[in-house]
Amino acid sequence: MNNLLVHLIVLALGVCTAQRLVQVQESPLVRAEGYHITILCNVSGYSGSTQQNFEWSIYLPSAPERQIQIISTNDPTFPYAVYGNRVQNKEIYIERVDRDSVLLHITNLQPEDAGQYECHTPNTESAYWGSYSAKGNLIVIPDTLSATSVPQTLSKVEGDSLELLCEVSKQTLQHTHLAVSWYLQKGDQNLKVISLTRDFILRPGEAYRQRQASGNVRLDKTGGTLYKLTIYKLQPFDKGEFFCEAREWIQDADKSWYTIATKRTDKTIVNIKGVDRDFSVQLENDGRFFTAGDTMELKCVIDAQNVQDRYFSVLWIFNGTQIANIGRNAVPTVNGNYASRDQMGRVRFAKESDTTYLLKIYHVRLEDSGKYHCRVTESEKTVTGDFISRETTKSGKILINVQPVKSDLSVVVTSNTTRVLEGDLLEFVCNVRSAKRNRRQLTVVWQLINKQKQTTDIISLDRDGTQLLGTLYRVRGASGEVRLARVRPESFTLVVHNAMVSDDGEYVCTVAEWVMNTDGDWQRIGKHSDHAVATVTPLESSFSVTAITRTPSVVYDHTFELQCFIRPVFPSRVPVSVTWKFQPGGSGPSYELVTFTHDATIAWGDEMANFKTKTLITKSASNIVRLSVSKASDLEAGRYQCVAELWHRNHMDQWIKKASKSSNPLEVKVKPPDCKLKVDKMRRNLVVTEKSDVHLNCSIRNQTSPDAQFAVLWYMQKSPDKSNKLILKSRRDSVVEHGNWLGRGEKSKERLQFDKPSTGLYTLVLQNANVDDSGWYYCQVEEWLLNPNDVWYKLGEKTSESTVVTVQHPENNLQILKTEQNISMPEDSWIQLDCNISNRTSLDSQLSVTWYVWRMLEPERQRIFRLNRNSVFEYGGSADNAVRLKDRLQFERSSTGLYSLGLQRATTGDSGGYYCHVEEWLLDPQNIWYKVGEDQSGMTAVTVQQPEFKMQVDKTELNITVSNKGNFQLNCNVTFRTRGDSRFAVSWLAWKSKGAVDRMVKETILKIDQNSVFEYGSSRSGAEGMKDRLKLERPSSGLYSLTVRNADTSDSGSYYCHVEEWIQNANNAWYKLGEGESGLLIITIQNAGSSLQEAICSNDALFYFIFFYPFPIFGILLIAILLTRYKTMNAQKKSDGKNGVPLLWIKEPAVTYSPTSLEPPDFRIGPGGLA
Structure with a gap:
């Protein structure tokens, strides 16, 4: 029973005390190896004023569950041996910032110092309540920062230009910024020339600000790593040692920037020889x-x-x-x-x-x-x-x-009031001395030369005694404050009552001497002046107003106090009014709160009624005005300022504000209590199949006050680098608002279910998920409390860790048989192409089947047929191709997974590699068809062969001699053809000798294509001249006979025919199957009239026999010749005149004869043929 009572008392005391909270610097902290680093730890929420102790430990990545003790503020035996030497050598030490706050120092950071650091505070109360330790991660990265500049010594002349290069680089994997600065070292002082900050802003040093603004100092980044300093028009001041400094900055988790590495380059010595520019x-x-x-x-x-x-x-x-x-x-x-x-x-x-x-x-x-x-x-x-x-x-x-002509005047100004206070009397006497007094008149002008060297007329006295006030002194002169009196004939007194600050300066008395000339006109013959300096000290010369506060930041419902100090303490004739001004929120217009007037009354402002019931204002004899505000709220947060005014009476007995000064502004912040909201930070990965439900949880682990209300916002990101979109918001009053989630409208709202199954737990269910729902989902919780003015305000907000949702399509199971095969067939055959689908993802899917062909020597595949998922046929890949293929293609689906395509009347152009490509399409939850997968079959190599070429042409060779003007026949005989319906294209050609050097030239005589179209040769001297002498006959389907009439010697040559065999394919297109040539027919043309003469003249024996033998035997020889001639003529008639050469009795005649020739033998007489 006694133990139960003790526990109840301890529990009661614990509820009344604050909850202990230990916090370390927000992590992770990324720091570079080899540098001095610190980690902050503080504790709050403990009772009493006891100084807190701290213990630091580390959990290494290699053993995350094992604690290694590093250092303690109260236990020297606390460190483990691995850290003992470093602690003893002050390489690791603790700096106490306050009784409840310390800094852990590591002077030379090593890679093994990376890990999770824990800060622990031993309990100083009678009971445990709250958290006594906190952890933070430290990441140690290599120091990759590099800064180099070539050290050198440069001699320059004043006015020259200077260029220096600094190469800065880093290989840090983390996102860091670089800052580059150039310095000039003069003795022990380093003067900044110019720098490029981490925010890419150029900032000149104070000594170079004006020269940078005029463009004479530049810092340019050239390339990726070079920074060039340029100084135009060097000055002697620029002499010294220049160096470049690079700093690498990283942004910590608390959004503050921290320098993790610094490098300085070698120095460049610059000597500058000055140019004498003095004058x-x-x-x-x-x-x-x-x-x-x-x-x-x-x-x-x-x-x-x-x-x-x-x-x-x-x-x-x-x-x-x-x-x-x-x-x-x-x-x-x-x-x-x-x-x-x-x-x-x-x-x-x-x-x-x-x-x-x-x-x-x-x-x-x-x-x-x-x-x-x-x-x-x-x-x-x-x-x-x-x-x-x-x-x-x-x-x-x-x-x-x-x-002047002559004047002996002398002027002396005297005064006993050269130093007076504002409001006192100023008096100056101007004495004139002269030896001549007859017939002269004096004019006097009093002037003031102020500190700005501006001259102002005060008052003047004319020759006739008329006084004229200056423009700026007429009002004061009318009230009697400014007077000029002529006490004696040669003494002029200036009196200024109620001296003002503007009366400070040099008072000049100018006296002009006038004499009357012979014409009766006054002529000035001399002017003299003297001056006296007067100093008027303003009352407010030492006037100052200062505001202070010891409570610049307060929590709701607390009291803060402001004080206004007015110095010096002025006499009673100079009363002071004090006004406190307030600027809500620190921006916008200011309002007057309360005023102590110069006649000792208090006046409240009209704008801020809330201050009257909670504000206390007091004023002490030493001119200290205090403003105390209780029950602080947001309405009292802002900027406060004290305004003091000096008052005095003028010559009309009216109060006039003499001076006004404002104090320094005081910023008072009224803040809510610290937010202790915590939400679940566990990261989750969720993979679901399309059309399933996605369940998301948002759990509140801790809250600041039991009276708090919460607003929960659900967000979704397609990826971490995309902007987030609001899905749904549950306000603190449980009103649910839907966001424009991916712009999906009302249908998306129907898929969302929001619920709060228990205190602190909120759920969101996304029904019938589709692939577009994949992304990063997280919740944001806002904690709301009532402020002192009974207005709900948002104390803070926390964001959960993301739940990565992946909505997947059904797994692609489409499979096509990959069988490879080779098919050879003759033209006009049937090609069967099968596409066998062995498996598919879903029976509800739709298929698109496309057949392609790769043809030899073609760079790309050609589509020949497509059956899309809507069962629509598409022929070919172009309109022209579609027309040719439509009548030859036949599609058939013989079974569920077998698709067949038939190609009839195959031609050689159909040879190639054929395969089918299949796409499978499914309908998603939004009734949109999408492609779930695709596959293709193996390759079917199809070879369509032409018929075997069997054409034969007669290749018999003949030698024929033809007389001039005779005819000869060129036969072209196709002895065998491949097919009975084939056609022939026949060409006759000849090799002829041209010129004196026996150059052989081929000429085309006649062409007949497969469509019986004639084409003659183009040579005018050769084949073209034969056009009218040609006659073509075709005695049979394979025999072509070409007759050349009226032959001449130019027709001599070697003739042959060239034959092409053409057949028609299944597409009714003609193509050349093969070609062949006949044997040569050698044609020789001779002139008939010159045969006997050539025979006699070409034989010496015959020539002497005829002309030189003795005449007695002439008669016998004549009879023999006549008999020979008679027989020759008979033989010529029998041979139909084909050889055109008369027969003679000759010795061993040369005979050319071919046993296959249809012509009679050709007898030719050669040299030495006669006996």
Whole structure:
């Protein structure tokens, strides 16, 4: 019973105390080998003020379940031996940030330091309540950062350009950013020249900011790894050692950026020899004392090097006032009253040469007396064409004295009030001394020259005693604050009451002496002045307002306090009003909360009514105003500012705000309690088949308050790099809203079922899933609480780990028989092509079957027939092909899985490799057909053969001699043909000798194609000349006879015929099956009239026998010749005149005879043929 009571008391105390929470730096942390790293750990939610102790351990990847102790804040024996030396050598140590926060330091990170680190805090309370340890992962990666630059020593001249290269690379697998900076080392100081930040932003160093803006300093990235620094127009300041620094940055899990590696390159020494760019200015003149009406000339002379290549502008200054400016283009700009004198030609400003600038005044006046000097400014032209001022030099001042006719006046200004406070009295006395007093009049002008060198007329006294107030002093003069009194004839007193800050400056009394000339006109003969400096100290010169707070951040329902310090403490005649202003949310307009007025009343603002019931404001004698706000909420979060105003009475006894100053703004943040929401972070993979249901869970593991309400949002991503889409949202009030999930509309909503089966568990069921539903699914939970103003606000949100859903099509089971075969057949046969489907995915599927053919020497396959899934026939791959194939193709489906395609009347063009390609289509849950698989059969090699070529042509060779003008016949005899319906194409050709060198030329005599179309040869001198002498006969189907009539010697040659056999295929197309040639027929043509003469003259014995034998035997010989002639004529008649050669008694005549010739023998007489 006593133990039960103790447990109840402990439980009660535990409920009343906070829950302990240990947190480590958000992981994973990716760090590079060899660098110093830290890991933060803090504990909260414990009771009391006891300093907390920390213990660090590691779980190595090789043994994730084994704890290895590293270091402890209170136990020196805590480290294991493997870490003992490193802890003792301070390579690993703990830095205490606060009593409940520490940093673990590892000075030289090693690869074996990678693992899961655990931070543990021993319990300091009487009971255990909460979490006492937290873990975080540390990933150690190799240091792959490299930065190199060639070390060198460069000597440059001022004005030169400098280019330096730095090569930076990395091979880090993680996503990191590079930052590259160039530095100039001058002694121990490293000056940044320019850098390219990790966000790819160029940032110049402070010393190079202006030169970078003018384009004289550049940093360019050339290629993938080179960074080029360019400095144009080097200056002596650039002398030193340049080096490049590369930093590799990585973004941690808490979105902060961390430098994991740094490299510096070798240094390049740059020496710069300066160029003398200094210049001096002198003012030259021909005198310093002038009388009114003289001509005055001043010259501003520049002494510099390379003046012609430099840009100078000259400013002429008279008594501190700019009177003219001669710019870089030598065009003068004249100011003030000198402009009118310039227009009248009484003054001249000009540039005489590159080094000399002229000021010339004609007819000088008394007012031209004063100090003259010139100020010369050199400008530098930038790369953009703009000019920037580089250096300014002034000449010495020359005092020019223009004397009147004669005047001996002297003026002295005295004052006892040269230093006064604002509101006091200023008094100045102007005393005039002169030896001459007869017939003269004085005019007095009091002027103020302020700190800006601006001259203002205060009051003047004319010759007749008339006073004239300056424009800016008329109001004050009318109220009596500004007065001019002539106490004595030669004493003029200026009194300024209630001095203002604007009255600070130099007070000048100018007295002019006037005399009357002979014409009765007053002429000024002299003017003299003196001055006194007065300083008016403003009341607000040390006026300051400062605001502070010790509670810049508070939790809902807590109190915060703001303080406003006003310094110095002003006298009672200068009251101070204080106003607190508030800017809600830190942006937008500001509103006045409350005001302590100068007459000690409190005025509340009208805009923020919620502050009146929870705000307390107090003001102390030391001008400290406190603003305290209780029960803080979001409405009180924002920016606060204290505004103080100084007041004083003017000469009309009216309160006037003298000065106003605002304090620094104070940002007050009112935040909700820390969110402790946790959701299930387990990653899941879910694989389902199409049309199944997908069940998704979202589990809340922890919540901040039992009164919290939750909104659950379900999202889906097609892939991790795609944007997410809202599927469904359950608001905190249980109202369900559907998102535009893939734009699927109302049908998608019907497939979703959302439920909350138990506290903290939300489920989503996706029914009838399809392939498009595959993706990454996760839930996002929002925790909502009531704020102090009874308004629901979102405290925080957490996202679960993704559930990877894969919706798969049914497995492809389509199979086609892969049988390979070779088929040979003659033309006009039937080709049977089978496509046998042995298996399919589903009996409800639809099939598309396509037959293709690969033909020899064709680069691509040709489609010959297709049966699509809708049972529509498609013939061929083109319209022309479809027409030729449609009548020859026959499709048949003899069984469930057997598809046959028949090709009739096969031709040789049908030879090739045939196969079928099958696609299987299924209907998905959205009633859309999709292709589930495809397969193809084995190759069927089809060879369609032509008929065997059997044609034969008679190849008998003959030698024929034909007399001139005779006829000869060329026969072409086809003795055998392949088929009875074949056709022939016949050509006659001849080889003939041309020219004196026996060059042989082939001529075509006549062509007859397979369609009996004639074509004659094209040679005009040969075959073309035979056209009218040819006669063709065809005694039989295989015999062609060509007769050449009226032969001449040009017809001699070797003749033959060429025969092509053509047959018709199954598509009624004719093609050449083969070809052959006949034997040669040698034709020789001889002239008949010259035969006897040639016989006699060509035989010496015969010639002497006829002409030189003794005459006694002439009679006998004559009778013998006559008898021989008679017999020869008879023989010639019998031979029908074919040989055309008379017969003689000859010795051993040469006979040419062919036993196969149909002609009689050809007797020819050769040399020596007669006895």
